[in-house]
Amino acid sequence: MNARFLVSSLLVLAACPGPAPTEDAGLPVEADGGRAELDAGWVELDAGARDEDAGTTVADAGTTVVDAGLSTPDAGPCSAVPVTPVCTAGGWCWKNPLPLATQLNDVWANGCSAWAAGLGGMLLERTTQGWVPRSSGTTETLNGFASFAPDDAWLVGENGTVLHFDGTTWSVVRSNTTSASYRAAYAPARGLVFIAASDGIHRYQAGVLTTIHAPARTSFSGISGRSVGLLRAVGEEYIPNVARNPVSWSFDGATWTQNAGSTWLVRWNRVADDGVDFYAAGKMNAHGPDWGFVGKVPWQFPLATTQRSSEFLDLAARGPRDLLAVGRSWGNHDGLLRFDGAVYSAVAGAPRASFTAVDSAGGDFFVVGDQLGRVSDGAWQPESSGVRDTIFDVLPLSNGDVWLSGGLRSRQGGPFVATGLPAVPPRLSSISGHAPDDLWAIGDNSTVWHFDGTHWARASSGPTTQVNRLQATATGEVWAWSWSALWLFRNGAWNRLTLPDPTFSVSDVSALPYALAFVTGQLGNTHALFATNGARFSAQPLPASAASGLRLLRGAGSLELWAVTNQGEVLQRDASATTWSTIPLPFANAWVSELVVSGNRVVAVGPAGLVLRWDGTRFVEEDIGARVGLGGAAIAPNGTLWVVGNDGAVVTRP
Numbered sequence: 001m002n003a004r005f006l007v008s009s010l011l012v013l014a015a016c017p018g019p020a021p022t023e024d025a026g027l028p029v030e031a032d033g034g035r036a037e038l039d040a041g042w043v044e045l046d047a048g049a050r051d052e053d054a055g056t057t058v059a060d061a062g063t064t065v066v067d068a069g070l071s072t073p074d075a076g077p078c079s080a081v082p083v084t085p086v087c088t089a090g091g092w093c094w095k096n097p098l099p100l101a102t103q104l105n106d107v108w109a110n111g112c113s114a115w116a117a118g119l120g121g122m123l124l125e126r127t128t129q130g131w132v133p134r135s136s137g138t139t140e141t142l143n144g145f146a147s148f149a150p151d152d153a154w155l156v157g158e159n160g161t162v163l164h165f166d167g168t169t170w171s172v173v174r175s176n177t178t179s180a181s182y183r184a185a186y187a188p189a190r191g192l193v194f195i196a197a198s199d200g201i202h203r204y205q206a207g208v209l210t211t212i213h214a215p216a217r218t219s220f221s222g223i224s225g226r227s228v229g230l231l232r233a234v235g236e237e238y239i240p241n242v243a244r245n246p247v248s249w250s251f252d253g254a255t256w257t258q259n260a261g262s263t264w265l266v267r268w269n270r271v272a273d274d275g276v277d278f279y280a281a282g283k284m285n286a287h288g289p290d291w292g293f294v295g296k297v298p299w300q301f302p303l304a305t306t307q308r309s310s311e312f313l314d315l316a317a318r319g320p321r322d323l324l325a326v327g328r329s330w331g332n333h334d335g336l337l338r339f340d341g342a343v344y345s346a347v348a349g350a351p352r353a354s355f356t357a358v359d360s361a362g363g364d365f366f367v368v369g370d371q372l373g374r375v376s377d378g379a380w381q382p383e384s385s386g387v388r389d390t391i392f393d394v395l396p397l398s399n400g401d402v403w404l405s406g407g408l409r410s411r412q413g414g415p416f417v418a419t420g421l422p423a424v425p426p427r428l429s430s431i432s433g434h435a436p437d438d439l440w441a442i443g444d445n446s447t448v449w450h451f452d453g454t455h456w457a458r459a460s461s462g463p464t465t466q467v468n469r470l471q472a473t474a475t476g477e478v479w480a481w482s483w484s485a486l487w488l489f490r491n492g493a494w495n496r497l498t499l500p501d502p503t504f505s506v507s508d509v510s511a512l513p514y515a516l517a518f519v520t521g522q523l524g525n526t527h528a529l530f531a532t533n534g535a536r537f538s539a540q541p542l543p544a545s546a547a548s549g550l551r552l553l554r555g556a557g558s559l560e561l562w563a564v565t566n567q568g569e570v571l572q573r574d575a576s577a578t579t580w581s582t583i584p585l586p587f588a589n590a591w592v593s594e595l596v597v598s599g600n601r602v603v604a605v606g607p608a609g610l611v612l613r614w615d616g617t618r619f620v621e622e623d624i625g626a627r628v629g630l631g632g633a634a635i636a637p638n639g640t641l642w643v644v645g646n647d648g649a650v651v652t653r654p
Contacts (some may be wrong), residue, residue, distance in 0.1 A: 097386030108145035120627030146185035229253025360488035396636035
């Protein structure tokens with residue numbers, strides 16, 4: 001995740017407004033006989049680099065390339081880009097958050113354009129039209145960028161994955177040759193990249209991977225440098241059943257040296273260079289709350305710690321003593337803080353969100369995480385929108401409104417906003433209903449809430465026992481249940497039903513109009529399925545494959561049923577209620593977290609972006625454009641399929 005100082009080349013700056021850089025580009029040149037050479041637009045110093053540890057000077061073996069995460073000369077702030085949804089070639093369009101929901105692990109800024117990469121091979125490019133998806137050529141999770149030039153960049157990831165960018169196309173040059181996690185990279189020369197990995201430090205050049213440093217029990221998470229002869233790497237030493245010790249190492253062109261550390265440290269994450277010193281971001285614990293910190297590498301006291309962040313995951317430098325540290329945020333913790341080498345300061349307008357990575361170029365810091373955006377002239381500039389909380393349920397209505405868990409509503413395609421909630425809002429889940437002025441949900445402490453078209457309020461005469469799920473029917477009934485109780489709301493009153501056996505515990509209900517329902521659960525040491533009219537329960541046969549129990553139960557009208565077992569298998573009962581079939585999934589060990597049935601349409605969703613569509617014969621996998629975990633789905637009256645999940649994911653397809 002490093003950009004180089006350009007002197008005469010304007011490739012990186014072509015998209016940025018502002019003055020052209022001067023020859024020295026503001027670089028500190030030490031007065032020790034060093035010479036500045038203009039070589040294809042790069043500033044090089046052959047006089048060696050100053051090592052701050054113990055006041056010594058380490059002579060470099062060869063020319064030192066000024067690089068290591070420094071930004072291009074300040075070309076002024078970048079222009080804003082529109083926040084637009086992403087639609088896949090398969091017709092899936094993201095509704096929240098925008099541009100899409102996925103875990104992004106790193107960002108590389110190239111002037112006013114940028115690239116971000118993450119889970120499942122996700123790759124986004126920042127263009128004048130906004131952040132748009134690009135093909136990475138892999139489904140491996142991608143962790144770290146490095147660049148020597150705009151047409152010579154690298155991206156590393158899980159299972160030994162290495163990608164290269166030639167200025168136009170990303171191509172996979174190495175993958176699945178090892179189980180090691182490649183986490184960060186540094187590119188000091190064309191065609192050369194150093195990789196910090198779970199199994200050591202590697203050099204990749206001309207198609208050859210060479211392990212150059214692999215201390216016992218040590219994995220690396222960050223690497224930076226100023227040349228092939230001046231590297232800094234941070235990581236963790238794991239001594240089984242004893243401790244995990246954060247470590248940092250220095251390389252002088254000939255020898256790797258382990259730097260002194262502190263017992264207060266919990267973790268180093270990334271390392272960067274501001275042109276004068278190397279800094280690393282991480283977490284420390286002084287036998288109390290975790291603190292985020294930025295410290296020099298090699299280690300120097302005093303530490304500059306802050307309780308305003310619980311952990312810094314990355315940092316980038318715009319110049320000497322001008323760093324931005326990003327990390328975890330919750331409660332009163334900040335996810336973005338400026339650092340001048342000694343003091344942390346707030347970023348104006350920064351959201352209370354968590355961020356995973358940062359890079360700088362063109363005068364701005366580019367940041368990815370819960371939100372995408374820039375820090376420009378000390379202020380936050382968003383480049384994404386929407387809610388990033390986990391979404392459990394989605395309820396599309398015939399009038400065009402769409403409700404999400406938490407009490408968020410979209411009016412005819414508008415943004416999702418909290419609607420009708422009291423001053424101290426409950427955490428609403430299991431939202432169900434058919435009319436915009438008659439909705440039901442489960443709130444805090446397993447209570448039932450009702451929406452009358454204007455306000456959410458706790459039901460005045462709800463169930464008197466705990467319930468954790470509910471389902472409303474088109475004819476006005478509401479079923480609510482927990483393991484130990486089953487309630488039916490009908491004709492304005494709630495009634496607790498007597499279960500078919502004292503040992504029966506409810507696992508799921510599939511409600512039909514006119515107070516009819518199917519109920520499944522555990523009966524003693526076995527599993528059972530019942531049909532009920534609210535007064536009597538009639539036992540229904542189950543196949544041997546349901547011996548583990550039915551976790552999800554969905555009706556398709558009449559007597560046809562679809563179910564998911566506790567082992568993740570999908571079962572179907574035909575409309576005559578005589579035959580159960582086991583429906584194979586496209587691949588082994590697929591886990592279904594939600595099943596939605598509407599007429600002859602059946603869709604299953606699950607972790608890592610899993611969407612399976614029933615085509616009448618088999619389940620076919622769909623690509624929603626991200627590997628985010630999915631836990632809810634619904635089919636709207638107009639036929640649109642809605643799918644929701646982690647990171648605020650809301651995605652649709654006609």
